[in-house]
Amino acid sequence: MAPKAIRIDPNLTPELLASVRKSEAALERILGDAAERVEVSWDSGEPEKDGDRTVRLTLTDSGVTRSYEFFEWEFREDLHVRRKLHDLWDQVLVERIKIQRQRVLQSLAESGGE
Numbered sequence: 001m002a003p004k005a006i007r008i009d010p011n012l013t014p015e016l017l018a019s020v021r022k023s024e025a026a027l028e029r030i031l032g033d034a035a036e037r038v039e040v041s042w043d044s045g046e047p048e049k050d051g052d053r054t055v056r057l058t059l060t061d062s063g064v065t066r067s068y069e070f071f072e073w074e075f076r077e078d079l080h081v082r083r084k085l086h087d088l089w090d091q092v093l094v095e096r097i098k099i100q101r102q103r104v105l106q107s108l109a110e111s112g113g114e
Contacts, residue, residue, distance in 0.1 A: 007041045009055075016044075016055045019075035026082050030089050036062060038092075040077040047071045057085075059092050064099070 006021060020042045031038050038061045045054030048071070058067040068088045076078055 004028070004037050005039045007039075009041075009043045011044050012055060013053060016053060016072060016075075019070075019072070020055060023075070023081055023085065026078075027085050030082070030085050034061060046080070057088065059088055061092050062096055064092050064095045066095070 012020065027040065028035055038059055041058040043056045045056040047053055053072045054069045056067050056069045057063060066088055068084055070084065074084065
């Protein structure tokens with residue numbers, strides 16, 4: 001399943017754009033069934049002092065947004081990229097769980113715990 005919305009910054013360098021495109025299939029597998037509700041954005045990041053270019057991946061699901069800035073060199077190792085994609089998705093899921101837990105606890109408090 002493809003993500004709900006994918007936005008890729010048209011100003012990415014050809015090298016970074018190719019790396020992003022190569023990472024899309026892994027990201028879709030990681031998102032699984034949730035992919036159709038997740039918004040994905042790949043944007044140009046802030047260049048490092050040494051000139052190394054970066055690209056920022058942002059995932060948004062149910063109002064929870066988390067980002068990770070990839071250095072250009074990170075895309076050389078597929079396993080590393082997959083780990084970072086997993087880590088970022090895990091951050092989104094953890095925050096969603098916290099929000100849902102707060103809602104349940106609040107609901108229980110309002111109903112007197114019954």
